[in-house]
Amino acid sequence: MLSRILIVTAAVVLWTNPMLAAAEVEVLWLGHATVHFTSVEGKVIVVDPFLKKNPKTPPKYRDLKALGKVDLILVTHGHRDHILDLKELAELSGATVVSPYGFALNMVSLGVIDGEKSIGMNKGGTVSPIGRGIKVHMVPAEHGSNVDFKMPGLKLEPGAPRAVDAGPAVGYVIEFENGFSVYHSGDTAVFSDMALIREFYKPDLAMVCISGHFTMDPEGAAYALKNFLKPKQVIPIHYGTFPVINRTPAELKQAMGNSPIEILDMEPGQSMRF
Ligand SMILES: [Zn+2]
Structure with missing residues (x-):
């Protein structure tokens, strides 16, 4: 009798609350390091907005309005191929922007980010700016x-340096309402403290750069995945965007050998649910 009541109660809860029935996170890769997450409760997070001039972004998403609402933007570092559309997307969406502290200071003072919407933080920190169910x-x-001052919204003054240092580069682990957690590596070389990211946050999915030249290559990424990060699944990102970063997911697959970590070889514009 009790079990019948429980089954009926569960059915009523699922029927009246579609969010619970579809308790999944959508991961939409938009090319290069730009990723669009929709949480279980419909909160939208964009990491490293680079869309309008991103040769890998499907044309539809080069119109920033096509992203719809954005609640939170995460910035891994200040290089152009990670923030070219930061100013416009932040203004268009009114999203909160989380970024490394030194970067936040510069961007607020240069008028790229609204100081009211900026959260500067540093490695080791955790914030929940869009509700306690989502930890960043x-x-x-x-x-x-x-x-880089050669960027929309900034002015390159004659004789001034073209770029200024903007604090550390970082990655993020995002924990969602349903317990799913994802690691976005940002741009990085392999480093053995990736094992601590595993130890502390146990990400289910890793989205890692494999381009070589500016970041770890497929062989480096495979080493990090097998020895340090050990996620259930990996989505290779940050490759093939420009001629100089020409390494491929096929090379990652080769380097992973018979590892049980599943490689999800996505196309820009494709989404998956977790
Ligand atoms: Zn970079």
Whole structure:
């Protein structure tokens, strides 16, 4: 009798609350390092907005309005191919912008980010700016970070340096309402403290750069995945966007050998649910 009541109650709850029935997170890869997440409760997070001039972004998404509402933007570092559309998307959406502290200071002072909407933080920190069900952990990355003045919304003054240092480069682990967690590596080389990211946050999915030249290559990424990160699944990102970063998911597959980690070889514009 009790079990019958429980089954009926569960059915009523699922029927009256479609969010519970579809308790999944949507991961939409938009090319390069730009990722669009829709949480279980419909909150939208965009990491590293680079769309309008991104040769890998499907034409539909080069119109920033096509993204619909955005609640939160996460920035891994200041290089152009990660923030070219930050100013416009932040203004258009009114989203909160989480970024490394030094980067946030520069971007607020240069008028790229509204100070009221900016959360500057640092590696090791956790914030929940769009509700307690979603945690954003800022984690280390082994890379540089500069703000380039040759960018929309900024002015390159004659004789001034073209770029300024913008604090550390970082990655993120996002924990969603349904327990699913994802690691976005940002741009990085392999570093052994990736094992601590595994130890602390146990990401289910890793979205890692494999391009070589500026970041780890497929062999480096495979080493990191097998020895340090150990996720259930991996989506390779940040490759093939420009001629100089020409490594491929097929090479990652080769380097992973018989590892049980599943490689999800997505196309830009494709989404998956977790
Ligand atoms: Zn970079």
